[in-house]
Amino acid sequence: MSQFLPEFLHSYIPTTIQLVYLIATGFFIVGIKRLGSPATARSGNQLASFGMFLGVVVTLFDQEIISFEFIIAGVLIGALLGATAAKKVQMTAMPEMVAVFNGFGGGASALVAWGEFTRLDPSLFDTQSLITIGLSILIGSITFTGSFIAFGKLKGFIGGGRIALPGQNNINLILTAIALVLVGWFTYDPEYQVVFWSLFGLALLIGVLTVLPIGGADMPVVISLLNSYSGIAAAMAGFVLDNNLLIISGTLVGAAGLILTNIMCKAMNRTLPNVLFGSFADGPAGGPETSDSDKSIQQTFADDVAIQCAYAKKVVVTPGYGLAVAQAQHVLKEVANLLEERGVEVKYGIHPVAGRMPGHMNVLLAEADVPYDQLKDMDEINPEFPSTDVVLIIGANDVVNPAAKTSPGSPIYGMPILNVDEAKRTIVFKRSMSPGYAGIDNDLFYSDKNQMFFGDAKKSLQELASAIKELD
Amino acid sequence: MEDLIFNLFIFVLAAFVGFELISKVPPTLHTPLMSGANAISGITLIGALIIAGGSGNLYAQWIGFAAIVFATINVVGGFMVTDRMLEMFKKKEDDQ
Numbered sequence: 001m002s003q004f005l006p007e008f009l010h011s012y013i014p015t016t017i018q019l020v021y022l023i024a025t026g027f028f029i030v031g032i033k034r035l036g037s038p039a040t041a042r043s044g045n046q047l048a049s050f051g052m053f054l055g056v057v058v059t060l061f062d063q064e065i066i067s068f069e070f071i072i073a074g075v076l077i078g079a080l081l082g083a084t085a086a087k088k089v090q091m092t093a094m095p096e097m098v099a100v101f102n103g104f105g106g107g108a109s110a111l112v113a114w115g116e117f118t119r120l121d122p123s124l125f126d127t128q129s130l131i132t133i134g135l136s137i138l139i140g141s142i143t144f145t146g147s148f149i150a151f152g153k154l155k156g157f158i159g160g161g162r163i164a165l166p167g168q169n170n171i172n173l174i175l176t177a178i179a180l181v182l183v184g185w186f187t188y189d190p191e192y193q194v195v196f197w198s199l200f201g202l203a204l205l206i207g208v209l210t211v212l213p214i215g216g217a218d219m220p221v222v223i224s225l226l227n228s229y230s231g232i233a234a235a236m237a238g239f240v241l242d243n244n245l246l247i248i249s250g251t252l253v254g255a256a257g258l259i260l261t262n263i264m265c266k267a268m269n270r271t272l273p274n275v276l277f278g279s280f281a282d283g284p285a286g287g288p289e290t291s292d293s294d295k296s297i298q299q300t301f302a303d304d305v306a307i308q309c310a311y312a313k314k315v316v317v318t319p320g321y322g323l324a325v326a327q328a329q330h331v332l333k334e335v336a337n338l339l340e341e342r343g344v345e346v347k348y349g350i351h352p353v354a355g356r357m358p359g360h361m362n363v364l365l366a367e368a369d370v371p372y373d374q375l376k377d378m379d380e381i382n383p384e385f386p387s388t389d390v391v392l393i394i395g396a397n398d399v400v401n402p403a404a405k406t407s408p409g410s411p412i413y414g415m416p417i418l419n420v421d422e423a424k425r426t427i428v429f430k431r432s433m434s435p436g437y438a439g440i441d442n443d444l445f446y447s448d449k450n451q452m453f454f455g456d457a458k459k460s461l462q463e464l465a466s467a468i469k470e471l472d
Numbered sequence: 473m474e475d476l477i478f479n480l481f482i483f484v485l486a487a488f489v490g491f492e493l494i495s496k497v498p499p500t501l502h503t504p505l506m507s508g509a510n511a512i513s514g515i516t517l518i519g520a521l522i523i524a525g526g527s528g529n530l531y532a533q534w535i536g537f538a539a540i541v542f543a544t545i546n547v548v549g550g551f552m553v554t555d556r557m558l559e560m561f562k563k564k565e566d567d568q
Contacts, residue, residue, distance in 0.1 A: 042558040065525035078544025086552035105546035111539035119528035255490025359502030
């Protein structure tokens with residue numbers, strides 16, 4: 001849009017653009033900072049989006065930009081699609097949504113690098129640009145296909161369990177090594193089309209192959225990692241274009257994603273390579289069939305649960321992915337309200353990896369108007385279990401499995417869990433006796449203190465709500 | 473080469489800032505944080521603008537167009553959905 005400005009201003013444009021980029025960077029940093037606390041989070045997000053707006057608008061004045069048809073059409077289409085998706089998505093489907101947005105972001109960075117490479121004569125690029133073009137395409141494409149596979153797994157289009165060829169991990173490592181060699185080759189001989197296309201295709205394939213084998217329960221880690229990748233891809237695109245705003249913002253996101261990934265891994269007591277390359281299924285999974293005969297469970301029903309909860313002093317709810325699947329957060333809140341009216345203290349104990357993305361349960365419960373001071377982290381709630389009368393375990397399984405503490409042979413041994421077994425009574429809301437994502441039997445179910453309430457979580461909670469009402 | 477070194481400086485410093493910014497976020501905010509950060513990674517949009525609107529062949533412009541669509545979905549969708557989530561967190565504070 002520089003052509004609309006008076007001639008004498010033209011010489012100031014490049015500097016002005018850079019200064020506005022600097023301001024936008026400030027908005028991003030302060031925005032992310034403010035996202036770190038519940039009270040300021042919303043304004044943080046707004047600041048960041050304003051920074052983005054500034055960056056985009058000022059870029060339109062870049063003298064390199066001479067035509068606007070593609071820009072206007074692209075922004076309109078993208079904004080329409082993005083806004084519709086953002087408005088329509090249900091809170092329970094948030095992990096899928098983030099995965100999709102993330103995939104588009106990574107894809108865009110790969111496209112930017114490809115576009116820049118196509119736009120100019122290959123001989124114009126120096127080594128730095130070529131390396132970063134290669135890396136941008138590599139990381140961006142992996143993010144793109146990886147995110148969509150993650151989306152498919154979360155949606156259930158693709159099997160949630162482990163889908164892998166024998167030796168899949170070695171295959172992935174070899175393919176990644178080949179891809180890096182191709183980046184090097186591309187840098188050396190950018191005009192050789194075969195190398196460029198092989199790199200692109202291979203990167204897309206690696207995204208598919210690395211995410212496909214990862215089980216559903218590990219999705220929080222994967223999404224978090226892919227989020228980090230998309231930031232790094234944007235930073236690489238920034239290297240290609242020599243654009244500081246891209247480098248800084250992309251790197252901020254990349255670093256943030258890595259930290260979150262690390263938090264997730266710690267919560268599961270696993271290392272990142274173990275999540276990516278290992279699998280619960282590889283471990284010595286003591287099959288549930290082997291010893292079923294000598295264990296018995298107690299089954300319970302709504303009326304009984306209602307009485308136990310209504311006459312309890314303290315009830316703790318530990319939700320898991322099953323709550324999201326059943327869309328039961330609102331009914332849960334209703335049950336909690338009924339109990340609170342009767343003077344029962346209700347708290348929510350949330351495991352860091354409950355659900356399919358970090359903080360998934362918190363968002364769901366927030367949607368149902370649960371005040372966030374009732375949402376307790378694992379470290380906060382664990383000391384409270386011994387004084388808890390009833391724990392309602394809704395759609396959670398592995399995060400409450402005592403095997404993590406007691407049986408060194410178990411694949412989840414060492415994972416910090418919610419110590420629900422210390423409470424006086426646990427009630428598990430579950431569809432059936434099938435094991436959780438980790439595919440491990442849960443001894444909690446057979447405990448004397450435990451009762452099973454079978455059925456869809458939403459239906460069971462509705463029954464429970466009416467049973468509590470009838471107590472009056 | 474000087475450009476590369478300069479850019480690397482920025483890259484490394486930004487990484488440190490990123491680590492510092494995120495390390496103390498309560499788990500309640502992990503999802504919004506991730507989706508907000510995700511929207512910011514759509515910053516690649518400004519690169520896409522230059523390619524779609526710049527001089528160069530039509531082929532490159534079409535690639536730029538696709539990049540704009542992708543990045544805008546990421547940016548607009550990401551910020552809006554984050555706002556939707558945070559709005560819910562906010563409401564509780566007013567209640568209390």
